[in-house]
Amino acid sequence: MSRPVTRRFPRADAAVPEARSFLRQVLGDWNITDRFDDALYCLSELATNAIVHGGAGGEHFDVQVSFADNCLRIEVGDPAEGRPSMKSPDPDDTAGRGLLLVDALADGWGVVPCVPRGKAVWTEFKIETQQELPTGVRPC
Structure with missing residues:
Protein backbone atom coordinates (compact mmCIF):
# COMPACT_ATOMS: atom_id res chain seq x y z
CA MET A 1 0.00 0.00 0.00
CA SER A 2 1.25 3.47 -0.80
CA ARG A 3 1.14 6.16 1.81
CA PRO A 4 -1.84 8.48 1.25
CA VAL A 5 -0.92 11.92 -0.05
CA THR A 6 -3.04 14.91 0.98
CA ARG A 7 -3.08 18.53 -0.10
CA ARG A 8 -5.29 21.45 0.94
CA PHE A 9 -6.72 23.88 -1.63
CA PRO A 10 -8.54 27.21 -1.23
CA ARG A 11 -12.24 27.29 -2.08
CA ALA A 12 -11.74 29.17 -5.33
CA ASP A 13 -12.33 28.32 -8.99
CA ALA A 14 -8.58 28.35 -9.67
CA ALA A 15 -8.17 25.45 -7.23
CA VAL A 16 -9.73 22.91 -9.64
CA PRO A 17 -6.82 23.00 -12.12
CA THR A 48 -16.00 21.74 -8.13
CA ASN A 49 -18.72 20.42 -5.83
CA ALA A 50 -16.55 21.20 -2.79
CA ILE A 51 -16.11 24.77 -4.02
CA VAL A 52 -19.77 25.33 -4.92
CA HIS A 53 -21.41 23.42 -2.05
CA GLY A 54 -18.63 23.29 0.57
CA GLY A 55 -20.42 25.40 3.15
CA ALA A 56 -20.26 29.04 4.09
CA GLY A 57 -17.65 28.51 6.82
CA GLY A 58 -15.29 26.49 4.67
CA GLU A 59 -12.29 28.33 3.29
CA HIS A 60 -10.65 25.22 1.86
CA PHE A 61 -11.09 21.64 0.74
CA ASP A 62 -8.69 18.71 0.98
CA VAL A 63 -7.75 16.13 -1.64
CA GLN A 64 -6.34 12.80 -0.49
CA VAL A 65 -5.03 10.18 -2.92
CA SER A 66 -4.16 6.61 -1.96
CA PHE A 67 -3.40 3.37 -3.76
CA ALA A 68 -3.75 -0.13 -2.29
CA ASP A 69 -4.75 -3.55 -3.59
CA ASN A 70 -4.93 -2.29 -7.20
CA CYS A 71 -7.41 0.40 -6.14
CA LEU A 72 -6.83 4.11 -6.61
CA ARG A 73 -8.91 6.15 -4.16
CA ILE A 74 -9.43 9.89 -4.36
CA GLU A 75 -11.19 11.73 -1.53
CA VAL A 76 -12.30 15.35 -1.53
CA GLY A 77 -13.16 16.64 1.92
CA ASP A 78 -14.93 19.84 2.86
CA PRO A 79 -16.48 21.24 6.07
CA ALA A 80 -20.11 21.12 4.85
CA GLU A 81 -22.44 18.71 6.62
CA GLY A 82 -24.79 17.98 3.71
CA ARG A 83 -24.49 14.81 1.69
CA PRO A 84 -24.30 15.08 -2.10
CA SER A 85 -26.80 13.19 -4.21
CA MET A 86 -27.23 12.46 -7.88
CA LYS A 87 -29.68 14.69 -9.68
CA SER A 88 -31.94 14.11 -12.67
CA PRO A 89 -31.29 17.22 -14.75
CA ASP A 90 -33.42 18.17 -17.71
CA PRO A 91 -31.63 18.16 -21.09
CA ASP A 92 -31.48 21.97 -21.08
CA ASP A 93 -30.03 22.25 -17.55
CA THR A 94 -26.46 23.55 -17.42
CA ALA A 95 -25.58 21.90 -14.09
CA GLY A 96 -26.42 18.86 -11.99
CA ARG A 97 -24.58 16.13 -13.92
CA GLY A 98 -21.36 15.90 -11.90
CA LEU A 99 -22.15 12.89 -9.75
CA LEU A 100 -23.89 11.17 -12.66
CA LEU A 101 -20.60 11.38 -14.54
CA VAL A 102 -18.58 10.26 -11.52
CA ASP A 103 -20.94 7.30 -11.15
CA ALA A 104 -20.48 6.42 -14.83
CA LEU A 105 -16.67 6.74 -14.90
CA ALA A 106 -15.58 5.39 -11.51
CA ASP A 107 -15.77 1.88 -10.13
CA GLY A 108 -17.35 3.23 -6.96
CA TRP A 109 -18.03 6.39 -5.01
CA GLY A 110 -19.56 7.41 -1.73
CA VAL A 111 -19.49 9.78 1.20
CA VAL A 112 -17.96 9.42 4.66
CA PRO A 113 -18.30 11.84 7.60
CA CYS A 114 -15.21 13.71 8.80
CA VAL A 115 -14.34 14.53 12.39
CA PRO A 116 -15.05 17.05 13.88
CA ARG A 117 -17.33 18.13 11.01
CA GLY A 118 -17.82 17.88 7.30
CA LYS A 119 -17.53 15.01 4.89
CA ALA A 120 -15.29 13.42 2.31
CA VAL A 121 -16.65 12.32 -1.04
CA TRP A 122 -14.57 9.47 -2.41
CA THR A 123 -14.22 7.77 -5.74
CA GLU A 124 -12.32 4.59 -6.58
CA PHE A 125 -10.78 3.09 -9.69
CA LYS A 126 -9.52 -0.45 -10.26
CA ILE A 127 -6.03 -0.14 -11.69
CA GLU A 128 -4.36 -2.70 -13.95
CA THR A 129 -0.96 -3.69 -12.58
CA GLN A 130 0.76 -4.37 -15.89
CA GLN A 131 2.80 -1.26 -15.23
CA GLU A 132 5.62 -0.73 -12.78
CA LEU A 133 4.08 -0.28 -9.34
CA PRO A 134 4.88 2.60 -6.99
CA THR A 135 7.67 2.05 -4.49
CA GLY A 136 6.36 0.16 -1.47
CA VAL A 137 3.27 -1.17 -3.28
CA ARG A 138 2.85 -4.87 -3.90
CA PRO A 139 -0.14 -6.54 -5.52
CA CYS A 140 -2.16 -9.15 -3.64
Whole structure:
Protein backbone atom coordinates (compact mmCIF):
# COMPACT_ATOMS: atom_id res chain seq x y z
CA MET A 1 0.00 0.00 0.00
CA SER A 2 1.25 3.47 -0.80
CA ARG A 3 1.14 6.16 1.81
CA PRO A 4 -1.84 8.48 1.25
CA VAL A 5 -0.92 11.92 -0.05
CA THR A 6 -3.04 14.91 0.98
CA ARG A 7 -3.08 18.53 -0.10
CA ARG A 8 -5.29 21.45 0.94
CA PHE A 9 -6.72 23.88 -1.63
CA PRO A 10 -8.54 27.21 -1.23
CA ARG A 11 -12.24 27.29 -2.08
CA ALA A 12 -11.74 29.17 -5.33
CA ASP A 13 -12.33 28.32 -8.99
CA ALA A 14 -8.58 28.35 -9.67
CA ALA A 15 -8.17 25.45 -7.23
CA VAL A 16 -9.73 22.91 -9.64
CA PRO A 17 -6.82 23.00 -12.12
CA GLU A 18 -4.40 23.09 -9.16
CA ALA A 19 -6.02 19.94 -7.75
CA ARG A 20 -5.76 18.28 -11.18
CA SER A 21 -2.05 19.17 -11.34
CA PHE A 22 -1.58 17.69 -7.86
CA LEU A 23 -3.26 14.44 -8.95
CA ARG A 24 -1.21 14.32 -12.18
CA GLN A 25 1.97 14.65 -10.11
CA VAL A 26 0.94 11.92 -7.64
CA LEU A 27 -0.10 9.49 -10.38
CA GLY A 28 3.15 10.22 -12.24
CA ASP A 29 5.21 9.60 -9.10
CA TRP A 30 3.37 6.31 -8.59
CA ASN A 31 3.64 5.32 -12.27
CA ILE A 32 -0.12 4.99 -12.59
CA THR A 33 -1.34 5.56 -16.14
CA ASP A 34 -4.39 3.29 -16.19
CA ARG A 35 -7.67 5.22 -15.71
CA PHE A 36 -5.68 8.47 -15.65
CA ASP A 37 -8.25 10.57 -17.55
CA ASP A 38 -11.20 9.12 -15.62
CA ALA A 39 -9.50 9.92 -12.31
CA LEU A 40 -8.70 13.49 -13.36
CA TYR A 41 -12.23 14.10 -14.58
CA CYS A 42 -13.82 12.75 -11.40
CA LEU A 43 -11.49 14.82 -9.24
CA SER A 44 -12.54 17.91 -11.22
CA GLU A 45 -16.20 17.18 -10.52
CA LEU A 46 -15.68 16.51 -6.80
CA ALA A 47 -13.44 19.56 -6.34
CA THR A 48 -16.00 21.74 -8.13
CA ASN A 49 -18.72 20.42 -5.83
CA ALA A 50 -16.55 21.20 -2.79
CA ILE A 51 -16.11 24.77 -4.02
CA VAL A 52 -19.77 25.33 -4.92
CA HIS A 53 -21.41 23.42 -2.05
CA GLY A 54 -18.63 23.29 0.57
CA GLY A 55 -20.42 25.40 3.15
CA ALA A 56 -20.26 29.04 4.09
CA GLY A 57 -17.65 28.51 6.82
CA GLY A 58 -15.29 26.49 4.67
CA GLU A 59 -12.29 28.33 3.29
CA HIS A 60 -10.65 25.22 1.86
CA PHE A 61 -11.09 21.64 0.74
CA ASP A 62 -8.69 18.71 0.98
CA VAL A 63 -7.75 16.13 -1.64
CA GLN A 64 -6.34 12.80 -0.49
CA VAL A 65 -5.03 10.18 -2.92
CA SER A 66 -4.16 6.61 -1.96
CA PHE A 67 -3.40 3.37 -3.76
CA ALA A 68 -3.75 -0.13 -2.29
CA ASP A 69 -4.75 -3.55 -3.59
CA ASN A 70 -4.93 -2.29 -7.20
CA CYS A 71 -7.41 0.40 -6.14
CA LEU A 72 -6.83 4.11 -6.61
CA ARG A 73 -8.91 6.15 -4.16
CA ILE A 74 -9.43 9.89 -4.36
CA GLU A 75 -11.19 11.73 -1.53
CA VAL A 76 -12.30 15.35 -1.53
CA GLY A 77 -13.16 16.64 1.92
CA ASP A 78 -14.93 19.84 2.86
CA PRO A 79 -16.48 21.24 6.07
CA ALA A 80 -20.11 21.12 4.85
CA GLU A 81 -22.44 18.71 6.62
CA GLY A 82 -24.79 17.98 3.71
CA ARG A 83 -24.49 14.81 1.69
CA PRO A 84 -24.30 15.08 -2.10
CA SER A 85 -26.80 13.19 -4.21
CA MET A 86 -27.23 12.46 -7.88
CA LYS A 87 -29.68 14.69 -9.68
CA SER A 88 -31.94 14.11 -12.67
CA PRO A 89 -31.29 17.22 -14.75
CA ASP A 90 -33.42 18.17 -17.71
CA PRO A 91 -31.63 18.16 -21.09
CA ASP A 92 -31.48 21.97 -21.08
CA ASP A 93 -30.03 22.25 -17.55
CA THR A 94 -26.46 23.55 -17.42
CA ALA A 95 -25.58 21.90 -14.09
CA GLY A 96 -26.42 18.86 -11.99
CA ARG A 97 -24.58 16.13 -13.92
CA GLY A 98 -21.36 15.90 -11.90
CA LEU A 99 -22.15 12.89 -9.75
CA LEU A 100 -23.89 11.17 -12.66
CA LEU A 101 -20.60 11.38 -14.54
CA VAL A 102 -18.58 10.26 -11.52
CA ASP A 103 -20.94 7.30 -11.15
CA ALA A 104 -20.48 6.42 -14.83
CA LEU A 105 -16.67 6.74 -14.90
CA ALA A 106 -15.58 5.39 -11.51
CA ASP A 107 -15.77 1.88 -10.13
CA GLY A 108 -17.35 3.23 -6.96
CA TRP A 109 -18.03 6.39 -5.01
CA GLY A 110 -19.56 7.41 -1.73
CA VAL A 111 -19.49 9.78 1.20
CA VAL A 112 -17.96 9.42 4.66
CA PRO A 113 -18.30 11.84 7.60
CA CYS A 114 -15.21 13.71 8.80
CA VAL A 115 -14.34 14.53 12.39
CA PRO A 116 -15.05 17.05 13.88
CA ARG A 117 -17.33 18.13 11.01
CA GLY A 118 -17.82 17.88 7.30
CA LYS A 119 -17.53 15.01 4.89
CA ALA A 120 -15.29 13.42 2.31
CA VAL A 121 -16.65 12.32 -1.04
CA TRP A 122 -14.57 9.47 -2.41
CA THR A 123 -14.22 7.77 -5.74
CA GLU A 124 -12.32 4.59 -6.58
CA PHE A 125 -10.78 3.09 -9.69
CA LYS A 126 -9.52 -0.45 -10.26
CA ILE A 127 -6.03 -0.14 -11.69
CA GLU A 128 -4.36 -2.70 -13.95
CA THR A 129 -0.96 -3.69 -12.58
CA GLN A 130 0.76 -4.37 -15.89
CA GLN A 131 2.80 -1.26 -15.23
CA GLU A 132 5.62 -0.73 -12.78
CA LEU A 133 4.08 -0.28 -9.34
CA PRO A 134 4.88 2.60 -6.99
CA THR A 135 7.67 2.05 -4.49
CA GLY A 136 6.36 0.16 -1.47
CA VAL A 137 3.27 -1.17 -3.28
CA ARG A 138 2.85 -4.87 -3.90
CA PRO A 139 -0.14 -6.54 -5.52
CA CYS A 140 -2.16 -9.15 -3.64
